[in-house]
Amino acid sequence: MDKISTENIDLKVKLLEDFREFESGLNGETKNYFHKIRQDAIGTFNELGFPVKKLEEWKYTNINPILKHDFKTTQHFADSKLSADDIKDFLFQENGVNLLVFVNGQFDEKLSKIITKNDGVFIGSLLKGRVILGEVVEQHFSKYANYKNQSLTALNTAFAKDGAFIYVKRNAAVDEPVHILNISDSRDESYLSQPRNLYIAEEGASVKIVEDYYSIGGKHSFTNAVTEIYCGPNSNLERYKIQSEGEYAYNINTTQVMQEKDSLFSDTTISWGGAITRNNLCAVFNGTNTECHFYGLYLLNGKQHVDNHTLADHAMPNCYSNELYKGIIDDKATGVFNGKIMVREDAQKTNAYQSNGNILLSEDATIYSKPQLEIFADDVKCSHGATTGQLNNEEMFYLRARGIGKEEARILLLNAFAGDVIDSVKIDSLKKKLRNTLSKKLTKEN
Amino acid sequence: MGNEVDILEKVTSSDYKYGFTTDVEMDLAPKGLSEETIKMISKKKHEPESMLEWRLKAYKLWLDMKEPGWANIHYPPIDYQDIIYYAAPKKKNVLNSLDDLDPEIKRTYEKLGIPLVEQMMLAGVAVDAVMDSVSVATTYKEKLGELGIIFCSMSEAIENHKDLVMKYLGSVVPQSDNFFAALNSAVFTDGSFVYIPKGVRCPMELSTYFRINAENTGQFERTLIIADEGSYVSYLEGCTAPMRDENQLHAAVVELIALKDAEIKYSTVQNWYPGDKEGKGGIYNFVTKRGICFGDNSKISWTQVETGSSITWKYPSVILKGDNSIGEFYSVALTNNYQQADTGTKMLHLGKNTKSRIVSKGISAGKSNNSYRGLVQVSKRADNARNFSQCDSLLMGDKCGAHTFPYFEIKNTSAHVEHEATTSKIGEDIMFYCNQRGISQEDAVALIVNGYAKEVLNQLPMEFAVEAQKLLAISLEGSVG
Numbered sequence: 001m002d003k004i005s006t007e008n009i010d011l012k013v014k015l016l017e018d019f020r021e022f023e024s025g026l027n028g029e030t031k032n033y034f035h036k037i038r039q040d041a042i043g044t045f046n047e048l049g050f051p052v053k054k055l056e057e058w059k060y061t062n063i064n065p066i067l068k069h070d071f072k073t074t075q076h077f078a079d080s081k082l083s084a085d086d087i088k089d090f091l092f093q094e095n096g097v098n099l100l101v102f103v104n105g106q107f108d109e110k111l112s113k114i115i116t117k118n119d120g121v122f123i124g125s126l127l128k129g130r131v132i133l134g135e136v137v138e139q140h141f142s143k144y145a146n147y148k149n150q151s152l153t154a155l156n157t158a159f160a161k162d163g164a165f166i167y168v169k170r171n172a173a174v175d176e177p178v179h180i181l182n183i184s185d186s187r188d189e190s191y192l193s194q195p196r197n198l199y200i201a202e203e204g205a206s207v208k209i210v211e212d213y214y215s216i217g218g219k220h221s222f223t224n225a226v227t228e229i230y231c232g233p234n235s236n237l238e239r240y241k242i243q244s245e246g247e248y249a250y251n252i253n254t255t256q257v258m259q260e261k262d263s264l265f266s267d268t269t270i271s272w273g274g275a276i277t278r279n280n281l282c283a284v285f286n287g288t289n290t291e292c293h294f295y296g297l298y299l300l301n302g303k304q305h306v307d308n309h310t311l312a313d314h315a316m317p318n319c320y321s322n323e324l325y326k327g328i329i330d331d332k333a334t335g336v337f338n339g340k341i342m343v344r345e346d347a348q349k350t351n352a353y354q355s356n357g358n359i360l361l362s363e364d365a366t367i368y369s370k371p372q373l374e375i376f377a378d379d380v381k382c383s384h385g386a387t388t389g390q391l392n393n394e395e396m397f398y399l400r401a402r403g404i405g406k407e408e409a410r411i412l413l414l415n416a417f418a419g420d421v422i423d424s425v426k427i428d429s430l431k432k433k434l435r436n437t438l439s440k441k442l443t444k445e446n
Numbered sequence: 447m448g449n450e451v452d453i454l455e456k457v458t459s460s461d462y463k464y465g466f467t468t469d470v471e472m473d474l475a476p477k478g479l480s481e482e483t484i485k486m487i488s489k490k491k492h493e494p495e496s497m498l499e500w501r502l503k504a505y506k507l508w509l510d511m512k513e514p515g516w517a518n519i520h521y522p523p524i525d526y527q528d529i530i531y532y533a534a535p536k537k538k539n540v541l542n543s544l545d546d547l548d549p550e551i552k553r554t555y556e557k558l559g560i561p562l563v564e565q566m567m568l569a570g571v572a573v574d575a576v577m578d579s580v581s582v583a584t585t586y587k588e589k590l591g592e593l594g595i596i597f598c599s600m601s602e603a604i605e606n607h608k609d610l611v612m613k614y615l616g617s618v619v620p621q622s623d624n625f626f627a628a629l630n631s632a633v634f635t636d637g638s639f640v641y642i643p644k645g646v647r648c649p650m651e652l653s654t655y656f657r658i659n660a661e662n663t664g665q666f667e668r669t670l671i672i673a674d675e676g677s678y679v680s681y682l683e684g685c686t687a688p689m690r691d692e693n694q695l696h697a698a699v700v701e702l703i704a705l706k707d708a709e710i711k712y713s714t715v716q717n718w719y720p721g722d723k724e725g726k727g728g729i730y731n732f733v734t735k736r737g738i739c740f741g742d743n744s745k746i747s748w749t750q751v752e753t754g755s756s757i758t759w760k761y762p763s764v765i766l767k768g769d770n771s772i773g774e775f776y777s778v779a780l781t782n783n784y785q786q787a788d789t790g791t792k793m794l795h796l797g798k799n800t801k802s803r804i805v806s807k808g809i810s811a812g813k814s815n816n817s818y819r820g821l822v823q824v825s826k827r828a829d830n831a832r833n834f835s836q837c838d839s840l841l842m843g844d845k846c847g848a849h850t851f852p853y854f855e856i857k858n859t860s861a862h863v864e865h866e867a868t869t870s871k872i873g874e875d876i877m878f879y880c881n882q883r884g885i886s887q888e889d890a891v892a893l894i895v896n897g898y899a900k901e902v903l904n905q906l907p908m909e910f911a912v913e914a915q916k917l918l919a920i921s922l923e924g925s926v927g
Contacts, residue, residue, distance in 0.1 A: 056516060345844070360859040363826065369854040371865065378841035378871045386865040388856045 011067045012049055015192075016042070018073045019158055025075065034130070034160075037142045041157035048151035060336045060368040061278055061307040066250045069220045071192035073159065080108045082185065087111060090181055090214050093429040098123050098178040100164050103185050105193030105223075107162055116176050120169025123178055126198060129165035136167055140200055144228045144284075145256040153254050156194045156226040163196035163225075168205035170232075177208040177427050182225070184249055187217030197227040201235035201263075208238045210430060213253075215245035215274075222250045229255065231263035233287065238266045238426060242434070245274040247302065254280040261287025261316075268295040268424055271306045272437060282311040285347075288318045296325035297421040299441055300333035300365075307336035312354075314347040317377075323354040326421050328414055328442075329365040340372040341384065347377045354384035359391065359417060411442045478527040481505065484632055487532050491601045491635070494608055504621035504631030511625045517788040518817040518849055519757050521730065524695060531633045531666070590648075596641040597652055600668050603639035610641060614672055618701040618738045618765070626697040626732040626759075634668035634699065642677035642708070651907050653682040667698040673708035675741065680711040682910055694719075696755075697732045706741025706768065711749070713906050715914050718754035725784025725813075728756025735762035739771030739797075747774040748791065749905040751914040756785055761819065763792035766800035766828075773802040776902040780918060781814030781846070790820035790851075795831040795861070804835040807899050809918075810846035817849040824861040831858060837867040840898055892918075 019042050029035055050067055051058040080103035087101065100123065101111040107125035114123050122133055130137050147154035164180045182195060201207055215221050223245075231237050243251055251274050259265055271277050283292045298306045312321035327335045341352045358367045371384040391413050399409035418438055425431040476483075484505055488498040513524075590597050596607060603611050621631040642648055673679050696718070702710050712735075721728025731754075737746035748762040764773030775791040793802035802822065810816040816839065824831045839848035850867045872894050880890035895918055896903070903911050 348844070358856070360856060360861070363859060365857075365859065367854065367856045369852075369856075369865075371850075371852060371867070373839070373850040373867060373869055374847070375839065375841065375849065375869050376847040378844045378846070380841070380869060380871075382867075382869040384850070384865075384867050386852070386854060386863075388854060388861060388863040390859050390862075 011069075011071065014070070015073070015155065016046060018075070022073070022075050022159060033138060034141065038158050038160060041147050041154045044147055044154040045151050045158055048149070048154065051151055057309065057338075060334075060338075061276070061305065063252075063276065063278075066222055066276060069190050069222070071190050071220070071222050074104045074106060074191055074193050077104045077106060077191060080104075080106065080111070080185070082108065082111065082183065084111060086216075087181060087183065090183070090212060091179070092210070092427075092433040093177075093179075096176055098174075098176055100124070100178065100180045102162070102164070102180070102182045102195055104183075104191045104221075105162060105195045116174050118172055118174070120172045121174055122165065122167040123174070124165060125162050126165040126196060127162045129167065129198075133167055136200065137165070137198065140198060140228065140230055142228075144230065144258045145226050145254060150254070152224055152252055153226055156196060156224050156254070159194045160196040160226075163198065164211075165197070166199045166207060166209060168201045168207050170202045171204040172202075173205065174207040177210055177430075180209065180211045182211065182213045182223065184213075184215040184221035184223055184245065185217055186215065186219040186221040186248065188219070190220045190222070192222045192224065195223070195225045197225065199227070199229045199237065199239070201231050201237045203232040203260075204234050205232065206236040208427060209240070210427070211239065211241045213241075213243045213245055213251060215249040218248065220248045220250065221245070223252070225251070225253045227253075227255045229257040229265070231257065231259045231265050231290075233260045234262040235260075236264045240268045240270070240425060240427070240430065241279070242270045242272070243274055243277055244272045244437070247273070247275055249274045250276045252278045255282070257281075257283040257292070259283055259285050259287065259290040259292060262289045263287070264291045266293040266295075266424070268421070269308065270296070270421070270434065271298040271300075271308075272441065274304065274306070276305045278307045278309070280309045282313060283321070284313040285316050285319045288316050290316070291320045292322070293424070294321075294323040294325070295421045295424040297418055298325075298327040298329075298335055299418065299438070300327070300335055301330040302333060303331070304333040305336075306334075307338070309338045311340045311342060312352060314341070314343045314350045314352065317346060317348045317350065319347065320351045321353070324421060324424075325356045326418055327356075327358045327367065328361065328418060329358065329367055330361040332362070332364040334366045334368070336368045337386075338370045338372070339384070340374065341382055343375040343377050343380050343382060345376045348379040350377065350380040350382065352380070352382040356384075356386040357417070358386075358388040359414070360388065361390070411439070414442050415439060477530050479505075479529070479531055479633065483531050487633060487635060490532065491604070493601075493604055496612060497604055500612075500616070500621070501632050504628050505633075507622045508625065508628035508632055511628055513625050517759055517819070518815065518851070519759060519786040519788050521757055521786075524730070526629070529695060532635055593646050593649070594643040595646060595648055596639065598639055600634070600637040600639050600670070603670075607639070607641070610672070611639065611670065614701070614703055615668075615670060616701075618703060618736045619699050619734050624734060627699050627734040630666045630668060630697045630699045630734070634666040637668035637670070637698070639669070640671040640679060640681065642673045642679045644674045645676040646674075647677065648679040651680045651682050653684070665694070665696045665698070667700075669698070669700040670703075671701070671710055671712070672703045673705060673710050673744075675705045676707040678709045680713070680907060682713050682907060684715045684717075684910065695730045695732070698734070700733070700735040700762075702737030702746055704737065704739050704741065704744035704746050704771075707743045708741065709745040709747075710737060711747045712737070712762070713910055714748075714750040714752075715906075715910055716750065716752045716754050716758070719756075720754050720785050721756040721783065723783050725756065728785070729754065730757045731755040731759065732757075733760040735760065736765065737763070737773075738765040739768050739773065739800075741771075742768040742797070743770045744768050745772040745774075747776070747905070749776040749902065750778070750789075751902070751906070751910075751918075752777070752779040752787060752789060753918065755787075758785075758787040758789050760789045761791055763794065764802065765794045765796065766802065766831075767796045769797040770799045771797055772800070775802075775804045775806070776905045777806045778809070778899045778902045778914075778918070779806070779816055780809040781811070781816045783812040783814060785812075785814040787815070788817040788819055790818045792821040793823070793833060795822075795824045795828040795833070798827070798829045799831075800828055801832045802834075804833070804837070805901055806835075806837040807902055808837070808839040808848055809842070809895065809898075810839065810848050811842040813845045815847040815849070817851060818867075819851040819853075821853040821855070822863055822865075823855045824858050824863065826857045828858050829860050831861045831863075833861075833863045835865040837865075838898070839867075839869040840895070841869065841871050
């Protein structure tokens, strides 16, 4: 366990001090727009502090256990000590993918590999992107992820420095998926890493992005990531976020998507591990005929806590959103689902669907499900459903009557339950890896 | 299209049909809330010392509480010192027959289409009519008395059945429960009390007609219903209120207690003044209603038709404590103009094999906002709990809002919880189908809305179903979005 952790550390005060130190190390950068945003954001963080359970949005997730640790911000992080061998197990496909590796939020160039060489496509770190495509970054950075009432987004914005930056120009297509590997290396110290990602698909562009989160080491790690995604008119962006961290990892992950007309966005969020995980996902429809899909799967055991917050914000007419989140909860784990469909005035002809299914496997498992609809337009079709239960006895009987053992039948049924979500994955090698992980986790869970 | 606009116009501009004020002499307490006011209320009602202490405890708790701000409603701050906490009709004689009733009050009920005298008797309904805060007429009391049923006003109950009241009062909704319940506990003036003895099936629907009457009088009702082992009772509550400009606060508390094998059915039709077309005036309705299925195999069923009030804040709940107990909630909430409704239920599963069912139908028109907010909680020991929730919203017009905020907190693997919600408007194809068959626009909407709400209206006792249908028709005739 982490020896440094004590009850008395005030992480907020420490982070505010760290910011001053961070600022003094920036030299010439302090005058530009980027730093102005940072300064504004640290002010907001100072005002709001860390979220408390009293806030409706944090009703079921207590982040106090995170705040007890003395995390180092990654400006104190020396260069990555990882080798290609260390990360081999984390890859879903060795060749034919663009690989970006971040260790504790810092870009590791020597482990990364970019194979797409199209004109008008940039795949790399935000730090480098700001040099090459300064105007593009300025146009989009901090325009979608509002930090004014989100203290953790404010904290991330204040320390925003590096992260993945993907830019796909008008009508360009990236054929090879982009694999972003975020590794928390807490073998020596407890680190707070705050990756700041920006994905931009311009008009007619298309790209597939896989974000993976892993942790190594026996100390605590805290990842507070913010991702901003811009989908231009008629673009197609697929994003997969897979969280496979260990039992000492805390992960708070905020994604804010802006969709222009006729665009298609699809997100799959899979949570395999981590002590406390919070996923915020919000898509705003800024044009007509947009379509978005949210898929989610959480498979929890031990004392894990996963909180999924999603919002499909229908601000324009004729849009479609579809959401499917499923959870299997075992041991003393807790799952939270908070999905919201917002249909604003004038967003007529909206079609929105939302479904959340949960299976509890143990006496001590808990699920909090809160599917919400907020509707201000009349010509809409919105529906949501939520179910919580256990394995269906009749299905179980059917299988057992055919000579399938109890354990085998159980795994078969759970695989089928969770399989719905994995089926939405369109990258075959990734789908295969996810299926393997699922089967392994289900088998091991006994 | 022009036709639709006309109809919409007609409906949204139709005035509150039941708006009039009755002139009855009033005995008023001075404005404001203090220990003195509470002492005065308690004294006026000849209450025992223990009751006064109970009230003062609630008052002290209330002083430290904050008005809840989480609901999806907006209203100007309420000045609790600008409210008269006690108003009673001055002439208070014990009535032997209904002929002794104040003719003014009698006329009020007649205007409302509630012929208290004969038709109620014919209908077999005993009415404990509440005019503001003090009961003025109680019927059928003797007949119920023969069966051992106690059906009287709260103040009478405190005087005559002190032990029973003190045992159960606040046992379901404690003084500290929430801001409005604490306020009610401190200053409640009257309400109804029902006790059904062991094994008795109450032969008639018990009914109370609440009326809010005096200017600036907050209405604080307190209702307590106890169904002893193996008994059954169906209770009706209906409301209409006179027209006025100033907002009136209403913070009632209703407590239901069902012991082993008992069943309570509680039905409400609420049609208080919703405010005018600009949203001015109207009643603020902050109600705490909760029942407990205390014994095994007991059942509590809430049915509500909410069409009035400018603000409705109401979550009739059931605590399913006994094994095999059942909780039900059926609701139609209709909002028009600037009305706001944040209503729903809580089903707390504590016992084994408990079941709950929630059917909520929201209808929003005009510029109103209608929210469903419900909690289904299954505790660790509630094995084989079963819940089904269905929340549908119907939108009429493009300026209104319909919202659904369901909460599920499940801590038991054997729980089976399902939730479904849909939001839609009246389909053009359905309208076309009706029109094509010679059914006018207006009739078609009435038909569709009645069909939409039928699942809930069917739960109402006969007498109420008629009134409820009328209410829906008045508010919604022809509102095609």
